[in-house]
Amino acid sequence: MYNVALVTEEKCVAKKGCRLCIMYCPEANTLDLDTEKMIAEVIIDRCKGCELCKVVCDAAKHEAIEMVAVNSDGTLMEKAGESAELGQAYSG
Numbered sequence: 001m002y003n004v005a006l007v008t009e010e011k012c013v014a015k016k017g018c019r020l021c022i023m024y025c026p027e028a029n030t031l032d033l034d035t036e037k038m039i040a041e042v043i044i045d046r047c048k049g050c051e052l053c054k055v056v057c058d059a060a061k062h063e064a065i066e067m068v069a070v071n072s073d074g075t076l077m078e079k080a081g082e083s084a085e086l087g088q089a090y091s092g
């Protein structure tokens with residue numbers, strides 16, 4: 001079990017020029033700009049879950065990044081805000 005970063009499209013202000021998370025991510029080719037949607041995008045297979053992107057995004061008050069648990073089969077758990085369901089998934 002480990003966590004990866006996930007960008008919430010509606011909250012990301014990359015279209016206004018923000019690149020904070022992209023600049024701070026220490027992993028090469030892991031957080032980049034989706035130039036079609038103009039949002040930051042995490043390549044989840046490469047994300048190490050260090051949370052640096054979330055820290056800088058939160059510090060800038062954008063709060064567009066959540067850490068999401070990855071199941072053993074590689075699928076993502078439900079996004080945060082549904083912590084009760086997360087708890088149930090853990091017990092299963």
Ligand code: SF4
Pocket residue numbers: 007011012013014018019020021022039040056057062063064065
């Ligand atoms: S720091 Fe946050 S708002 Fe800025 S580009 Fe990254 S995800 Fe988007």
Ligand code: SF4
Pocket residue numbers: 004005024025026027030031042046047048049050051052053054
């Ligand atoms: S959690 Fe760390 S490795 Fe993953 S995208 Fe964010 S800064 Fe990069």
